[in-house]
Amino acid sequence: MNSAQGIPVQDWALPGEPFRLVAVAVDAADWAPRLPVAARRRTERFEDASARARAGASEWLKACWLPRELGLARVEFETGANGKPLLAGAASAWGFNLSHAGAYAVAVLARGAAIGVDLESTARKADIERLGRRVFSESEQAWVRAGGTEAFFALWSRKEALLKALGCGWADGGIVRRTRLEPVAFQMEPETRVQVWSRAVLAGAYALAVARAPGR
Numbered sequence: 001m002n003s004a005q006g007i008p009v010q011d012w013a014l015p016g017e018p019f020r021l022v023a024v025a026v027d028a029a030d031w032a033p034r035l036p037v038a039a040r041r042r043t044e045r046f047e048d049a050s051a052r053a054r055a056g057a058s059e060w061l062k063a064c065w066l067p068r069e070l071g072l073a074r075v076e077f078e079t080g081a082n083g084k085p086l087l088a089g090a091a092s093a094w095g096f097n098l099s100h101a102g103a104y105a106v107a108v109l110a111r112g113a114a115i116g117v118d119l120e121s122t123a124r125k126a127d128i129e130r131l132g133r134r135v136f137s138e139s140e141q142a143w144v145r146a147g148g149t150e151a152f153f154a155l156w157s158r159k160e161a162l163l164k165a166l167g168c169g170w171a172d173g174g175i176v177r178r179t180r181l182e183p184v185a186f187q188m189e190p191e192t193r194v195q196v197w198s199r200a201v202l203a204g205a206y207a208l209a210v211a212r213a214p215g216r
Ligand SMILES: CC(C)(COP(=O)(O)OP(=O)(O)OC[C@H]1O[C@@H](n2cnc3c(N)ncnc32)[C@H](O)[C@@H]1OP(=O)(O)O)[C@@H](O)C(=O)NCCC(=O)NCCS
Pocket: 055, 058, 059, 082, 083, 084, 085, 097, 098, 099, 100, 101, 116, 117, 118, 119, 160, 163, 164, 165, 166, 167, 168, 169, 170, 171, 172
């Protein structure tokens, strides 16, 4: 565990993984006073206190943790086609992404690659059957039928990380139902050539996945 500006930052990457992966607890701080004005304003749009805290942790990772990590005074972002925040200016050689769920916000950083991360609380209520039919390919649906809720969240987080690495998110229906993700800790997804690392974390309370695509 490291500390940045008094916030405990947990290192969630495993040895040998080609990215930096960190997590902060969303209740680690009162985020608002630590944030630049524009970032603070974005958090104020959330009326629900836990959603506001998750947004606060997310803004802190972008505005405070990230510049320190990259040794820059500040980082600039531009927005990709489907809303993906992309690093710009002096940080443009780096891929970055983040996810927030339940009690944690996670950030991933890798040089020279497009990267995506997803964290899913396995306690979240989800209509597995209906969602599965909508977004999973045939082989993926078979995996979920065999593995139930645990398999559903494991697959959902892999799929979302992959879609976030590509930057399209769920908007690209052509990719969403075509992937062939598998129940393994690491794979190169054959349709997209995106690499996906995944595992359960915090005693199975969350499913975590990181995906890396060529390019930025
Ligand atoms: C990107 C997306 C998968 C995120 O889903 P979510 O459940 O809100 O997820 P997470 O907490 O995992 O991630 C949120 C973060 O992803 C990042 N993000 C936003 N759009 C992104 C995109 N297209 N690709 C990658 N990352 C994206 C942001 O940093 C965001 O956090 P922030 O707003 O606090 O900065 C979803 O919003 C999406 O598919 N967006 C694309 C547009 C779209 O299709 N919208 C309809 C949704 S069905």
